[in-house]
Ligand SMILES: Nc1ncnc2c1ncn2[C@@H]1O[C@H](COP(=O)(O)OP(=O)(O)O)[C@@H](O)[C@H]1O
């Protein structure tokens with residue numbers, strides 16, 4: 292079970308969760324996404340309308356519904372344990388509950404029918420995130436290539452340490468995924484370099500570029516990897532999923548979109564009303580994106596600087612500042 296966390300909001304936790312989960316599912320793994328954010332973005336991003344739900348992760352944490360009752364199967368074949376706004380109440384209600392940090396671990400239990408469970412955490416270090424840190428075997432940290440990225444990560448790692456010391460001694464850091472990278476900006480290049488210097492080969496080689504398709508996919512109620520498998524963000528998330536699978540010893544996940552038909556089948560036709568959504572419009576990717584993210588995935592940013600685990604000297608920032 293992988294907890295996708297970073298208490299900073301808008302760094303790409305949810306986007307990473309839904310896209311990586313979908314790729315792993317389409318590669319034949321049994322996958323679930325646990326939406327632990329009361330905003331429910333992972334649920335809506337996977338096409339689930341919370342108004343149509345009888346129960347949610349809230350009921351699971353409260354011990355009032357079973358895993359099977361809460362799980363909803365999405366078109367890409369993965370299950371989502373959806374969140375509804377009442378989950379925000381759980382954060383408060385849990386405070387006075389015995390074993391309040393273990394609710395998610397208890398609910399998911401050992402009899403989980405899944406090969407991989409990805410938990411999408413809220414942007415805070417409250418009890419919901421702590422439940423995820425306690426239930427998970429691994430922590431996956433999306434890092435937005437922006438100022439203060441490392442400060443947020445330091446605090447998160449501190450909390451992971453605390454969870455490890457007292458509640459979940461075997462919690463590991465599965466890795467860091469650099470998100471919203473735009474190599475035309477000096478800042479993004481510097482932040483990416485700094486993260487790699489600090490965390491060595493824990494940082495995924497694959498870097499997720501800023502991609503319009505990633506940001507508009509939620510309005511279609513589906514992940515970018517099925518909405519537009521050829522978009523740069525989709526290519527990047529397939530590479531992230533492939534690396535994750537390799538790190539976890541899961542059977543190989545093709546980084547290339549080998550079976551186009553499989554992605555097409557999992558896609559919901561554009562314009563279809565899904566969960567009250569389907570209002571999105573597909574715009575072309577913006578000009579200049581080819582510089583920021585060449586079509587040839589082999590030249591993905593960072594690939595040439597494959598990590599050796601050795602501290603590296605800062606490479607001179609290239610490109611222009613925007
Ligand atoms: N690589 C990316 N390029 C462009 N937009 C992105 C990218 N990743 C995420 N977004 C958009 O940025 C916003 C925040 O991302 P999200 O995954 O919801 O972050 P978090 O879950 O950490 O709050 C969302 O609107 C999302 O669609």
Ligand SMILES: [Mg+2]
Nearest residue numbers: 304305328332
């Ligand atoms: Mg989110």
